[in-house]
Amino acid sequence: MSTPLRQDPPPIVSDDPARQRVEFTTCYMCACRCGIKVTLQGDQVRFIQGNPDHPVNRGVLCAKGSAGIMKQNSPAKLRNPLLRRPGTPRGAGIFDAISWQQALDLLTNRLQRIRASDPRKLAFFTGRDQMQALSSLWAQQFGTPNWAAHGGFCSVNMAAAGLYTIGYSFWEFGAPDWDRAKYFMLWGVAEDHSSNPIKIGLDKLKSRGAKFVSINPVRTGYSAIADEWVPIRPGTDGLLALAMVHVLLRRELFDSEFLVQQTNAPCLVIDQPGTAQHGLLLRNSDGRLLMLDQADGVVKPATAGVQPALFGDYEISGKRCRTVMSLLAERYSGDEYSPAAVAERCGVSAADIERLALEMATVAFEQVIELPIAWTDIHGREHDKVRGRPVAMFAMRGISAHSNGFQTCRALHLLQILLGALEGPGNFRAKAPFPRQIPWPVLPANDAANFGKPDTPLTRAPLGYPTRPEDLAVDAAGQPLRIDHAYSWSAPLAAHGAMHSVIHNAVRGDPYPIDTLLLFMANMAWNSSMNTAQTQDMLRAQHTDGSYKIPFIVVVDAFDSETVRFADLVLPDTTFLERFDAMSLLDRPISEPDMAADAIRHPILKPDRDVRPWQDVLVELAGRLKFPAFMDDSGRVKFRGYEDFIARYERSPGIGFLAGWRGASGDQSLIGEPNKNQWQAYIDNQGFFQHHWTDSQRYHRHINRDYLEAAKAAGFIGAVEPITIQIYSETLQKFRLAGEGTYAGPQPSTEDERQRLRDYFDPLPIWYPPLEQELTKSADYPFHAITQRPMMMYHSWDSQNAWLRQIVAQNHLYMNADRARELGLQDDDWVWVESHNGRIRCQMRTMTGCERNTVWTWNAVGKMAGAWGLDRKSLEATHGFLLNHLISQSLPAGANKFANSDPITGQAAWYDLKVKITKAAPGETGIWPKLEFSA
Amino acid sequence: MKLGLAIDLDTCVGCHACAVACKEWNGASLMAGGAPDYDPQGAAPSGVWFNRIRHYEVVDDGTRGGCESATRTVNVPMSCMHCEDADCVKVCPTGASYKRASDGIVLVDPDRCIGCNYCSWACPYGARELDEVAGVMRKCTLCVDRIYDQNLPEAEREPACVLACPTHARHFGDFDDPNSRVSRLSAERGSVSLMDSLGYKPVNQYLPLRAAPRVDVAAAAAKPVRDRLRTWVNKLIPI
Amino acid sequence: MKPAISVIFFTVASGAGLGLLIWLALLLLAGAPIDPRAFVRVLWVAACLVTAGLLSSTLHLANPKHAWQSFRRFGSSWLSREGVFAVLLYPATLFMVWQMPGTGLIRDLAATVVVLLAAAILLCTAMIYACLKTVPHWNNWQVRNGMPLFGLMSGGLLLLALWPLFLPDRSVRAIVVVLLLVGLALKYSYYLSYRRIGESAPTINEALKLGLEPGTGKINARVRLLDVGHAHGTFLTREFGYEVPRSRVLGLRLCALAFGFILPVALLLWLPQLIWLAAASCLGGLLVERWLFFAEARHVVRRYHGMPMT
Ligand SMILES: Nc1nc2c(c(=O)[nH]1)N[C@H]1C(S)=C(S)[C@@H](COP(=O)(O)OP(=O)(O)OC[C@H]3O[C@@H](n4cnc5c(=O)[nH]c(N)nc54)[C@H](O)[C@@H]3O)O[C@H]1N2
Ligand SMILES: Nc1nc2c(c(=O)[nH]1)N[C@H]1C(S)=C(S)[C@@H](COP(=O)(O)OP(=O)(O)OC[C@H]3O[C@@H](n4cnc5c(=O)[nH]c(N)nc54)[C@H](O)[C@@H]3O)O[C@H]1N2
Ligand code: SF4
């Protein structure tokens, strides 16, 4: 019998549009910055959808984005400022609600006192801050160098490797050309900040028949749909990449033209061991780089027409010099980089390594793209087409969460460079305001004499990019000047600070005790700390007289997180639908390769509780504390809150936080006077601004004259000059010289520090085993333990979400099925997982798509019982777990004084962890340790 | 018309965006009548979803090793297939479960439904879930309250899940029209119907995994392998 | 499938009630010597069982206020048909009782209608389950025939217990014994084929169309669930995820067979005076049988959850 049909479809009932209004703003369920179209009914969100016109997400929306409505409705929202109840211990989470007046008076007094004595004693760390340009300015004006956002525990080594090598980076500042790439290699990415664009892009690649290779120990998510999955052993990507470099070099598969025209490959490296010159690049008296012109055999600066020798070993004014390319070719064509030599270590067969390298070369050199676009290079030569070698790469924390991530990332860039596959059609391309000079010419504050001066701003913003040992923030004795030890000898290129070291160092008073720790938007008592349980103890640590080692903790959060419970003062923030925000070109904008773009949020809902936008509070505090930049000439407070500040503040004339609708009448882009109607213009234009590059400005921007001129005009770069890609990093060599004791400038005082500079600051990419892995014996701890982002959860903050927690509330430890069988383990067994730092108990599952020596779990699903407005018996608290307990703050014995971080950038080495796994005894169930707040 | 979805298993990354978008649209939609949550902040939260994503592994037991192994992780979103031969409609005693003559969409009329669950038993695909608050059966409506809504901009007259899907793995259209996107994709990719052996003739189609593209490296592999100690020849390339 | 007490009770009770009703009507038709008072008394019991069963079945409705609508799909739904026949059964039965004192065509016609309606209901109940292609453990001849058979069988035992007058009557007793033995054989064969039925259900490969050789459709790779995509139970897992603890299955099946069939047969043959015990044992056994009938039945949606079908 066939299905009975009903002829009379009932009327389509849809919402009544008359009762609704639509607002456009920017999502903040994660840091991807997608445009959203929010339909409101009264004071309720009815529906959130992707904004089809938005350059980031083009209408699509991820699971978190759609669940924004439930975050707005979360019962875990903070409702008032809170003060720890006198007499109750820190961490018990017992508070009294106070008024904003009380809260701000209290805080102002405290800050005033600190600023008037020693401003360094305020440590201000701003986590997942999308307004770092403001926070940084605020810290600078306060006079504390102790500011940073979350980059140090996120991906600074990847950001830095890019900015020190190619002038843009995998982290945030570039994107693959999804429309043209014919071969795409993805290294260690589960989600990335660009989560919607990557998904949109992968579909484009696959529907065009491009090949997509994923290098990842685990096959889920993006890797699930890869055409080829390369189950690498964690921490060995650098070796794999350099073996591919070996294959390319041995077959002479590289783009000589690219190397000559865009990189320092033809530069001459001075070979004078034992001298302060050794390993530096040959320069003339003006400091300009020299190369050997083959036309006349004379060394000269790189000017148009010079035909430099790419290879060569010369004697120049008595100095032996070899080209960068010669050094490079010699090093990587050595047998130690042959596929056969690395195969076992990487867990990838030599044949596969060779094939993958040859596949890329084949696409790069035999499937060249030519676009009929005329452009002019920096030397004034006209080109009638743009050429592309359509191999693209992208990488994230599978690379950066290892202590060798900086050099590994440089190795990936080297592969791209040899293939000539950067910034052309089909490549990994830069996003404005990048590319910038290499490194980005901004130095960190390190003016030791000025640090700690009462009521005095710093002369520079706290963070920047050191170019040589002189730029470090260390005192005469070589001791760190910052509480997080960023820019010290143990983390010289810590370009984003090292937030994960703050609590640890502050409690030990290393290098000095602090007074107040102000944390914004980071769950430092939980998932963003290593050693979670010990970190909580540190937050509670007292001197013998009963005073706290960190005297005062202020937490600015919107929700009842674990960290909130450890605060002395809690300042409740608004949600992202209730405030103004700017995603600025001065910070982390929403640019795409073909456009410079920025975006805003604006309040589309009125808060129903006594909360204030943190940025407003910052601006108000700046006024109360009388920061010079926030005062007018007559000593009156200049800005009426954040909205006003963004509209009127100029970093330099014509350059403000928002680049759209500038100029008095709002008709200027990128640069122009402040416009008092700027916010409204953004609101009227769906919350974002885009400035499209002309065709002639779109490609090869390191040497594209039209682009460089436009970038200079917009203030992105300082001069219209070629941006030379640094295969060979002189900065690294200078640090290495300091390690060797021959640097004509500051040098570390301890042998341990010198050793690290010698070992890791190689001016050419190297691979070394991740530090913790090397120090823990494989026999004792046979498994690598890593985490992945679940696509439908953002760190700790989505467990409160009524919908998302129905999808995942417990994380399991996944293990390769064959390995599990060998160990007698099976699905849903409870197991003990032990590292050199401690042990946890959790429940495991098996899978086939997992490298044999790797175990993994979802990140930050586990919660502390009592937090986040959840029932204390929630799976998150009884079955969800953090791997963080196992991750040590410091390297294991032998290297004890060094943080468990990348020795170059201080990047937290989350994924260096090695563990052993044993079956729990019968009856041993439930997670351990089980941390809970008392009821 | 034969409206339905074509879902691409080769690009679905299993992100659950479609499921949550569906939940959001229907959670407060008048037509679907809601998709409630039970004890959402409690120890065991649960709720009604019209679209769920499950994750599987296809295990190639060792015939081809290394990187080219056929082992794959496959994410499979499932919602109502709007079957042509829909037993969920036939078995419903009240006629609450019905299939529309005009476009084939299978719906539940909440004013007739007695909440007997019987239709959910008849559905092989797990597409129906009882709303325990209202006591009526709920299911995917194919966003019937979006696709015909003249108040929406034309481009948005698509199911919420289709608009949301970040990998564009979901396509909506008329399978009766051979030129529709879903028909063309299904033909090109050789689409499959899940569990069609039961004979429900599901309308929704699944686009199967594509064969991995191959890059022929013969020419590159044939290039001579240089000895490391050779001297490299410089080319004349102007800066 | 979730073993809902209300439905278990309903099918067992109304099955026995309908069986009893059929027996009564058949006695009328057969022209057995009948005391009308006794007839009505027993009929009351039958009516109560049927009614209690039907009422109990509405207990599991989430929205009983629309229950009157459930006659609309007579054309396609066995559930609807069951409802329609059940509603018709009451006037038919009343009419039969009304006509009972008399003799002749009208009464016989009324009794025939009652037999047909009651049988139809039994058949509908069976078909409600047996028509589901989604539940292979129901979609078979044992289920199609079993429910009516068990109804007649338990109804017969009730008749003998309530109306011992017929106990010495070898024909009634013999038929009940035969019904019990056939029922036993049928249920036993069902348990024997349980595993095979489960295995013949669509595989996970077929359910997902994965790991199949193009063209031939032969399975060429193992498919396994990696993650089910929900944190806690869902409607589907609550409804279809029920697992009988493996250790209990055999014991429960033996209980069902022993109490539902073997013991009643033995008692009927050798200790007919314990007819009450026989009837109670049968109903008890059938409750176990029915519980297992639900609890052991596997819905194909389990494939998507990576759950076994056997
Ligand atoms: N084991 C392991 N640990 C890791 C990682 C890993 O991969 N593995 N990843 C590391 C990385 S890369 C990162 S970035 C960190 C992330 O860790 P965190 O930076 O700690 O990130 P979240 O958990 O998102 O916590 C941010 C806090 O912001 C609060 N919040 C949310 N919205 C708002 C708002 O609008 N205003 C305010 N004021 N607060 C808000 C949330 O309530 C939460 O308390 O974790 C690190 N830790
Ligand atoms: N949904 C969601 N999106 C997010 C976040 C979130 O919490 N949820 N967090 C945001 C943040 S703060 C960040 S930093 C980004 C991070 O974005 P991702 O970098 O995508 O983050 P991870 O999940 O850490 O992914 C690391 C991947 O590398 C793999 N991996 C681990 N070790 C190695 C290795 O040695 N080699 C290789 N090749 N692979 C390896 C892991 O299996 C994993 O797939 O995501 C952002 N986006
Ligand atoms: S990726 Fe998702 S959560 Fe992140 S901004 Fe975009 S829509 Fe929002």
Ligand code: SF4
């Ligand atoms: S998928 Fe299930 S609910 Fe949808 S039409 Fe088919 S049988 Fe009915």
Ligand code: SF4
């Ligand atoms: S639950 Fe509702 S729609 Fe389903 S069969 Fe029963 S009455 Fe029909």
Ligand code: SF4
């Ligand atoms: S078509 Fe609409 S109702 Fe159906 S799954 Fe998609 S969003 Fe949900």
Ligand code: SF4
């Ligand atoms: S939104 Fe798209 S990619 Fe994500 S689970 Fe749904 S179908 Fe798959």
Ligand SMILES: [Mo]
């Ligand atoms: Mo991060």
